[in-house]
Amino acid sequence: MSQSFTEENYLKAIYKLSRRSDKGVSTNALAERMETKASSVTDMLKKLAAKKLVNYEKYQGVTLSKKGQQIAVDIIRKHRLWEVFLLEHLGFSGEEVHQVAEELEHINSETLIDRLDKFLGYPKYDPHGGPIPDSKGVFPEPKRVKLDELEVGRKTKVMGITEHSDAFLSHLKKLGLELGTNFHLKERFDFDRSVEIELNGKTVQLSYDVAKNIFVSHNS
Amino acid sequence: MSQSFTEENYLKAIYKLSRRSDKGVSTNALAERMETKASSVTDMLKKLAAKKLVNYEKYQGVTLSKKGQQIAVDIIRKHRLWEVFLLEHLGFSGEEVHQVAEELEHINSETLIDRLDKFLGYPKYDPHGGPIPDSKGVFPEPKRVKLDELEVGRKTKVMGITEHSDAFLSHLKKLGLELGTNFHLKERFDFDRSVEIELNGKTVQLSYDVAKNIFVSHNS
DNA sequence: ATCTATTTTTAGACTTATCTAAATATTAGT
DNA sequence: ACTAATATTTAGATAAGTCTAAAAATAGAT
Known part of the structure; x- marks a missing residue:
């Protein structure tokens, strides 16, 4: 079975919104994220439910099915691999990356993404510190930690950041x-x-506001 | 103004079909190329005409407007640059390339394609010998060579002749x-x-007398 | 526990790209 | 030039994704 770009974006949004609250995702939250109307979301959820990509019951919010989750994770894999490519090989920086990766993540070729992965040297994290799942959808063990949690005394290295405003970057x-x-x-x-x-x-x-936005290595 | 993938594919198809017959492209030819029905083509041509991307008159076939041609050429640029990337950097071969490039060519970012162009070293021809237009839509001068000097094994194309007698022509x-x-x-x-x-x-x-009078492309 | 405010769903409509079937225009053969 | 064959367009329908406005369900406050 195959999904449209739109369906894929909904699945990805549900995945992201699910991360920080293990209740089902609400229609309104999804509408805001997708920059669309609640009624449109309801329509789409019915469609995704019919395809068994989500568990949906009227008024009860939505969660991803196993299948839906696999698809969402695969999109994240593609997104992050493309980000690595854009940043490390094409010299992109900052905001442009995300926009372009949003488009590239929907390109539909297992061969392509596996070869890209190889070309990039099988990276485990994207340049923002986001973990990159492997071709089976398994995320790497996170051996990074936010700087505000690192033990005093450690020698370490900047692995990524979680804030990308120009102000922060400069x-x-x-x-x-x-x-x-x-x-x-x-x-x-x-x-x-x-x-x-x-x-x-x-x-x-470094203030706490800075430290909490910096991922650092935590080697062993 | 922006085009859908479908519109872009129609423009590309019209461009390709125009190459081999400077009459307008027929509805049926386009339908066959696009693997769709003639009636669908008619609908689309009206749409493209309304956007001033094609010159279309009922029953008279269609040609690209200046704007439509720019778009078509830009898609070809993107397609061929991606093919270079897939073949030279990701180790693709043969048919897979085309399929994937068909998708990548619709990714919509000038920055992306210009940086990719740079990354690839501003190639002038794709690995099949297809010339790659620059960011302004200008195709490279095709290098020509006499057929008697071309290396064995090359795929090439008749670019001109140096003998114009009726005998030779026939x-x-x-x-x-x-x-x-x-x-x-x-x-x-x-x-x-x-x-x-x-x-x-x-x-x-072909005898030497024939070969030495034929110019062929030499897409280095 | 009830009433109000919020959230969510339904109903009906619009757009894009497609289709089938029927109508119309063009082209070619004689 | 006329008819037959072919090519093209129109008309009306369908599916995906969206919208607005209205109805229904849930949650919150007293």
Whole structure:
């Protein structure tokens, strides 16, 4: 069975919205995410339910079926692999990436995506730190952690960020932090959860708001 | 203005069918190419005409407008650039390439395609010898060479002739060779410099006197 | 427990791209 | 030039995805 782009986008949206609340996803939440009307969502949910891609009961919200989840995860795999390609090989940066990957993720060829995966060296994380599931839909063990959770004393490395505003990016740049930058976590101050790190011999302070948006490696 | 995938495919089909007959393209030819019905084609032609992408008059066939041609050429650019990527970087071969490129060609991002072009080293021809137009829609000058100098094994095309006698012209006609005819150079016989070519499934012998008077494409 | 506000669904309509079947125009053969 | 064959267009229907407006269900406040 095959899905339209629209159906795939609904499945992906349901997947993402399900992550942070193990209740079913509400029609309105989905409508907002999809930038459409609640009535349109209801129509689509009926269609997806008929295809057994979601579990849907009137007024009760929706969850993904096994099949629906597989499809959603596969789209995420494609999206993230394309992001790696765009960022690491085509020199994309910032916002453009996401927009283009949104289109590329719907290209429908197992061969293509497996070869792309190989070309990229079987990456386990995208440049924003998002884990990339393998061709069977299995996510890698996360051996990354947000900087606000790392133990004091560790030597570590920037693996990704979870905030992509220009303001944040330029702030990081000024601090000397970018993807792959190695540094040492010296101290954490409990009263505001800010941290002190050392990179390239310089000591730098990072607020909690900065630290919580930085993924760092947690090697063993 | 923006086009749907379907509209883009129609424009591309009209472009391709226009290449081989400078009359307008017939509804039926288009229907066959698009694997659809003539009535559907008529509907679409009206739509494209309303958008000023084609010149269409009832029963008179269709041609591309300037705008329509730009779009068609841009799709061909994208298609061929993706083919280069798939073949040279992802290790694709043969038929799969075309199918996947058919999907990729509709991805809609100037930035993406310009960066891909750069990544690939601004190729002028795809791996099948198809010329790749630049970002302004300009095709590269086709390099020409006399058939007696072409390397054995090449797929090529008649680009011109240097002898214009009736005798020569009618000889070519009988052999099935005319301007634009595609063929494959199978073998060259050293003792008389004659060549063996294959066109439309037929194997044909050409003497050196014939071969030296035919310009063929040499898409390096 | 009831009434109100919110959420969700239904009903009916629109658009895009398609189809079949019937009508009309063009072309070719004599 | 006329008819037969072919090509093309029209008319009316269908399916996907969307919308607005109205009805129905659920949740919240007292």
